[in-house]
Amino acid sequence: MLVKALKRFPLAPRSTQGGLLDDRTGGPTHVHYRRRDRQQRDRIAALYRKGAEHLVEIAYSSNPYPDGDPRRPQFDRMIDSGAHLYRHLHEVPVLVVPCVEGRFETAGVCVQASLYGSIFPAVWSFMLALRARGLGACLTTDHLFFEREAAEILGVPEHVTQVALLPVAYFTGEDFKPAKRLPARERTYWKRWGERP
Numbered sequence: 450m451l452v453k454a455l456k457r458f459p460l461a462p463r464s465t466q467g468g469l470l471d472d473r474t475g476g477p478t479h480v481h482y483r484r485r486d487r488q489q490r491d492r493i494a495a496l497y498r499k500g501a502e503h504l505v506e507i508a509y510s511s512n513p514y515p516d517g518d519p520r521r522p523q524f525d526r527m528i529d530s531g532a533h534l535y536r537h538l539h540e541v542p543v544l545v546v547p548c549v550e551g552r553f554e555t556a557g558v559c560v561q562a563s564l565y566g567s568i569f570p571a572v573w574s575f576m577l578a579l580r581a582r583g584l585g586a587c588l589t590t591d592h593l594f595f596e597r598e599a600a601e602i603l604g605v606p607e608h609v610t611q612v613a614l615l616p617v618a619y620f621t622g623e624d625f626k627p628a629k630r631l632p633a634r635e636r637t638y639w640k641r642w643g644e645r646p
């Protein structure tokens with residue numbers, strides 16, 4: 450994982466960050482610490498914003514969920530919170546970019562699933578470990594529309610794939626609640642796709 454620590458904001462002590470990452474990495478994942486650098490952070494945040502705006506244009510220009518779907522009212526809130534994130538990403542104290550060694554965008558599904566599958570459990574465990582210590586993160590991928598530009602900014606070699614970007618900071622408030630989901634039963638099939646008991 451590539452870690453970028455930034456100034457001026459409350460940061461987890463370096464020992465905590467390092468310990469968390471040491472706990473969560475293994476196999477083909479990678480840890481690399483970078484010195485604080487405001488300009489570098491601003492450039493990554495600008496790429497992220499460009500990616501997020503592009504995603505809104507191509508996929509989120511209108512609410513895709515029908516009336517009665519519990520995801521419909523959440524959609525606008527999700528768009529608002531996503532916009533808040535891209536407007537403020539440059540202020541976030543730590544940006545973690547998990548990476549995996551290898552390039553597999555042209556490989557088959559098995560290789561892709563295996564390599565993404567080898568790092569996302571670590572990413573999720575890392576996010577849970579942060580949470581247990583009063584730090585928050587969220588999973589984002591929008592900067593990957595411009596992965597190569599980000600790689601140049603961060604010095605990531607060509608044979609390495611970035612898989613996400615986690616903004617990390619101490620959170621305020623404790624009023625998190627789970628999003629409403631469709632009942633799992635409606636999305637679970639038996640024996641063959643589309644069949645329900």
Ligand SMILES: Cc1cc2nc3c(=O)[nH]c(=O)nc-3n(C[C@H](O)[C@H](O)[C@H](O)COP(=O)(O)O)c2cc1C
Pocket residue numbers: 530531532534587588589590591592628
């Ligand atoms: C693979 C993946 C990529 C995501 N990328 C972004 C992103 O680039 N920007 C963003 O604002 N939210 C992104 N999200 C959504 C949020 O990180 C988060 O999942 C969302 O706020 C809802 O949280 P929940 O899944 O816990 O309900 C992504 C989610 C996933 C699963």
